[in-house]
Amino acid sequence: xxxxxxxxxxxxxxxxxxxxxxxxxxxxxxxxxxxxxxxxxxxxxxxxxxxxxxxxxxxxxxxxxxxxxxxxxxxxxxxxxxxxxxxxxxxxxxxxxxxxxxxxxxxxxxxxxxxxxxxxxxxxxxxxxxxxxxxxxxxxxxxxxxxxxxxxxxxxxxxxxxxxxxxxxxxxxxxxxxxxxxxxxxxxxxxxxxxxxxxxxxxxxxxxxxxxxxxxxxxxxxxxxxxxxxxxxxxxxxxxxxxxxxxxxxxxxxxxxxxxxxxxxxxxxxxxxxxxxxxxxxxxxxxxxxxxxxxxxxxxxxxxxxxxxxxxxxxxxxxxxxxxxxxxxxxxxxxxxxxxxxxxxxxxxxxxxxxxxxxxxxxxxxxxxxxxxxxxxxxxxxxxxxxxxxxxxxxxxxxxxxxxxxxxxxxxxxxxxxxxxxxxxxxxxxxxxxxxxxxxxxxxxxxxxxxxxxxxxxxxxxxxxxxxxxxxxxxxxxxxxxxxxxxxxxxxxxxxxxxxxxxxxxxxxxxxxxxxxxxxxxxxxxxxxxxxxxxxxxxxxxxxxxxxxxxxxxxxxxxxxxxxxx
Ligand code: GLC
Numbered sequence: 001x002x003x004x005x006x007x008x009x010x011x012x013x014x015x016x017x018x019x020x021x022x023x024x025x026x027x028x029x030x031x032x033x034x035x036x037x038x039x040x041x042x043x044x045x046x047x048x049x050x051x052x053x054x055x056x057x058x059x060x061x062x063x064x065x066x067x068x069x070x071x072x073x074x075x076x077x078x079x080x081x082x083x084x085x086x087x088x089x090x091x092x093x094x095x096x097x098x099x100x101x102x103x104x105x106x107x108x109x110x111x112x113x114x115x116x117x118x119x120x121x122x123x124x125x126x127x128x129x130x131x132x133x134x135x136x137x138x139x140x141x142x143x144x145x146x147x148x149x150x151x152x153x154x155x156x157x158x159x160x161x162x163x164x165x166x167x168x169x170x171x172x173x174x175x176x177x178x179x180x181x182x183x184x185x186x187x188x189x190x191x192x193x194x195x196x197x198x199x200x201x202x203x204x205x206x207x208x209x210x211x212x213x214x215x216x217x218x219x220x221x222x223x224x225x226x227x228x229x230x231x232x233x234x235x236x237x238x239x240x241x242x243x244x245x246x247x248x249x250x251x252x253x254x255x256x257x258x259x260x261x262x263x264x265x266x267x268x269x270x271x272x273x274x275x276x277x278x279x280x281x282x283x284x285x286x287x288x289x290x291x292x293x294x295x296x297x298x299x300x301x302x303x304x305x306x307x308x309x310x311x312x313x314x315x316x317x318x319x320x321x322x323x324x325x326x327x328x329x330x331x332x333x334x335x336x337x338x339x340x341x342x343x344x345x346x347x348x349x350x351x352x353x354x355x356x357x358x359x360x361x362x363x364x365x366x367x368x369x370x371x372x373x374x375x376x377x378x379x380x381x382x383x384x385x386x387x388x389x390x391x392x393x394x395x396x397x398x399x400x401x402x403x404x405x406x407x408x409x410x411x412x413x414x415x416x417x418x419x420x421x422x423x424x425x426x427x428x429x430x431x432x433x434x435x436x437x438x439x440x441x442x443x444x445x446x447x448x449x450x451x452x453x454x455x456x457x458x459x460x461x462x463x464x465x466x467x468x469x470x471x472x473x474x475x476x477x478x479x480x481x482x483x484x485x486x487x488x489x490x491x492x493x494x495x496x497x498x499x500x501x502x503x504x505x506x507x508x509x510x511x512x513x514x515x516x517x518x519x520x521x522x523x524x525x526x527x528x529x530x531x532x533x534x535x536x537x538x539x540x541x542x543x544x545x546x547x548x549x550x551x552x553x554x555x556x557x558x559x560x561x562x563x564x565x566x
Contacts, residue, residue, distance in 0.1 A: 005485045005505075010200070010254035010279055011325055012484055013050035013098070014362075014474055015369045019333050020057050020079055021065060022426045023372055025438035032426070032437070034080040038088045043456070045095045047375055048474035051254070052092060053202050055333055056102045057085070061111050063171035064147065064392055065333075065424075066102075067204060068109035072189040089197055098199035100254060105186045106205045107172040114185075115173050122160050128179045131165035131211065141217045143167070144226045147392050149400050167208060167230065169392060177209045177239055187247045194247070200254035203278070207231035207259040210239055224294060227284075231261025237269055240277040249276065256327055256367075257281040264319050271324035280327040280367060285312050287335055291418070297397065299417050306516045309342075310499050314490045317365055321487075326366035330357055331374065336422040338371075340380035342516075344558065349518055350377060352558035355469040355539035356514050359560035362477045363503065363512045365488050370470075372427055376459050377466035380422035381447045384412065390444045391421045430457035469539060476536055476562070482508035491529075497521050498555065502529075502565075509565040510536070513553065521555040533563035 024036030034057065044052060056066035057079050066076065075085050092099045108115060117126035122134075133140040133154060140163050145153035147169035154163040155170050165174045175182050190201065210233025222229040248255060257270060259281040270278050289308060292298035320326045330338035339345050343353025354377030361368045383389060386398050386408075394415055401407055416422070421444060428450035429436030435450035436457070447454070459465035477483045486503035497517035503510040511529055515521050525547055532548045538561040547553070547563055555561075 006273065007485075008279075008325075010051070011367060012478070013254075013367060014048060014477070015051045015053055015100075015367060016044055016047065016049040016375075017053045017055070017332060017369060017371045018044075019055050019372060019424060021055075021443065022424055022437070024427060024429070025440065025442075028438060028440040029078065030438050030440040030442045031078045033078065034075065034084040034088045038084070038091050041088075041091045041095055041097075045097060047471055048478065049097060049370075051098045051100060051199065053100045053369070054102065056104055061109055061171065063109070063169050065390075067104050068107070068111075068169070068172045069104050070109040070111040071113075072108075073192055086196070093197065098254075099197075100200040100202055100256075101193055101198050102204060103186075103190065103201040104204040105175060105189075106208045107166065107168060107174045110171045110173055114175075118173075119157055119159055119164070122162070129176055129182050129185075130173050131176050131213070131215075132160070133163040133165075133215065135161045135163065141215055143215075143218065145169075147172075147396055149396055165211075167205075169396075174208075174211070176211075176213070178211070178213050178235065183239065183242065187243060190243075190247045194251045194253060199252075200256075200279075203255060203257045205260060206240070206257035206278070206281070207236065207262050208233070210234060210236040227261035228263070229261075231259065232266075237275075237277065240270070241275070244276045244278075255279045260284045264315060267316075267319045268324050271320070273323065280325050282327055282329065282332075282369075283316065285316070286330075290341065297393065297418055298414055306496055306499060307494070309516075310490060310493065313364065314488070317488045320366070327369060328361050328364050328366040329369040329371070330361060331371050331423055332369070333371070333423060334420050336417060336419065337378055337380045338374055339377050340422070341417070344518055345379040349558055350379070351464075351466060352539055352556065352560075354466045355473075356516075356558045356560040358466075358470050358473050359512070359537070359539065359562060360499070360514055362473045363483050363510070363562060365484070365486065365503070368477075371423065373423075375467055375470040376428065376454065376456055378423075378425075378428060378454065379447065379449060380416065381425045381445070382416040383419075383421065383445070386412065388445055389415070389419065389421050391419065391424070394419050394421060428455040430455050469537075472537060480508070480510070480536075480564070481505060482510055486510065492523065495523070498523055509533075511547075511563040511565055513555065513559075513561050513563075515555040515557065515559045518557045520557065523553050523555065525549060525551045525553060529565065531566045533565040536562045536564050538562070 021032045023032040024040050025032050026035040058069045059071040059074050059076050060066045060068050075082050114126050114129045117124050118130050140154045143153035153167050156163050166172050208230045255278045257278045270281050290304040292300045339354040343357050426437035426442050426446045434442050435446045459467035482505035486505035489502045491500045498515050498521050500513040535545045540556045540559045543561045
């Protein structure tokens with residue numbers, strides 16, 4: 001019966017993302033580290049997690065918190081040593097979990113040996129590892145950069161009188177995948193970690209790796225939004241296939257690409273299993289939903305609508321209905337906290353909306369990814385002062401804007417909702433100083449709400465906590481195959497406040513009803529639900545333990561209910 005489901009361990013896994021800098025400090029330097037993570041493995045296991053994804057832990061000057069790697073085969077000293085890494089990996093395996101790492105190979109750090117060599121002379125053996133534009137050819141055609149003070153991706157380098165390309169900060173020069181040697185270096189690096197026993201990679205901005213190396217003028221249509229242009233390099237799929245053939249397919253691993261600019265129409269090119277490229281990727285449609293169309297890091301004026309949210313998830317589900325596989329996430333290290341963004345972090349609605357969102361991710365088709373702290377409902381930190389921010393993205397944008405008091409006020413207000421640092425504050429373990437994260441001074445301030453029940457220790461003691469709900473909900477997903485593989489069908493499509501759907505797998509059927517509203521809601525179980533059912537879980541006691549056709553359900557604010565249909 002289950003053979004045509006194309007069952008795979010990575011489809012059935014629940015993934016937990018750890019931002020190492022902020023998870024647990026073991027040596028009082030204020031920075032999280034590998035030994036800290038090792039100390040917390042029992043906790044992670046207790047959540048029902050199968051796979052841990054570690055953000056970059058390699059040596060790096062930390063211009064972009066580790067996404068600028070200066071040595072791909074080592075460990076950043078702030079985080080520990082390779083022995084610490086080996087112990088962490090062994091601890092993960094002993095507990096029956098798996099570990100995936102972050103592969104940042106669109107660019108390296110400018111302090112990587114390759115770049116140091118590359119910039120020395122035009123005939124250096126490493127010259128062609130990066131994208132160079134000789135200055136005698138004039139100013140290169142415009143390319144946009146994310147973290148450049150002038151949004152200019154070409155940086156003039158005096159030493160060889162040429163420009164190099166950097167789609168992110170000036171300290172993150174783009175690697176030239178068109179050079180076969182570069183690709184071989186990267187495959188070797190991947191092999192190195194696989195040989196150590198690592199179980200896969202999350203691949204940073206993998207959609208950007210291929211470039212048109214004639215560097216033509218950017219077509220007009222991409223001037224407003226260059227991302228789809230970057231994401232459609234001419235040799236992208238050739239590179240992904242080659243990487244699969246040369247390395248990935250020889251190991252039992254999982255891959256998930258970060259893929260800004262990739263549309264639904266292009267999705268299967270990445271993950272159709274017959275094409276042998278990647279297993280899954282993260283699209284950016286949800287992450288753009290509440291953003292200004294012109295300025296990604298700004299909130300849009302009218303806030304997002306549940307109907308748009310439903311359409312988005314339904315359409316993406318349809319993409320993978322027959323082939324490929326999706327990934328599900330509501331936040332990560334680049335975006336604000338899920339409950340503050342998609343739920344409601346006011347004291348009144350925080351518990352219900354945090355658990356409702358967990359229910360959502362764990363009852364959809366696709367592999368669920370949770371970001372550390374999401375299991376206890378961590379919220380945006382909402383810093384009031386620019387001095388509190390650590391992220392290059394916020395700091396650079398602040399520096400380049402006109403510093404009028406009005407601008408500063410609205411900038412800070414916007415960042416409270418969009419800044420990446422909202423989700424990078426230390427894990428809230430207990431009520432002791434700095435939330436049990438460190439005995440030193442934390443590298444970024446802790447969210448003060450750890451003192452008011454928003455910490456692991458308090459939630460362990462409290463039976464009806466976000467944490468306990470998370471554990472229950474994870475267990476429910478894992479013991480009901482239909483919640484993983486079952487067909488998804490949206491119901492009550494036009495309802496403005498309630499998101500409901502069924503999941504069906506052969507004889508198994510489930511009904512999921514989620515209120516996204518701070519007001520009570522009513523729904524009528526009409527013919528769409530052709531039978532009765534029994535309650536599997538709800539985040540509110542008022543839920544009926546059985547439902548029948550044609551019943552009316554009253555939903556509390558942000559209530560979630562999951563029924564198994566008879
Ligand atoms: C990805 C990472 C982000 C980083 C960027 C550049 O989007 O998730 O944190 O800044 O790539 O590497």
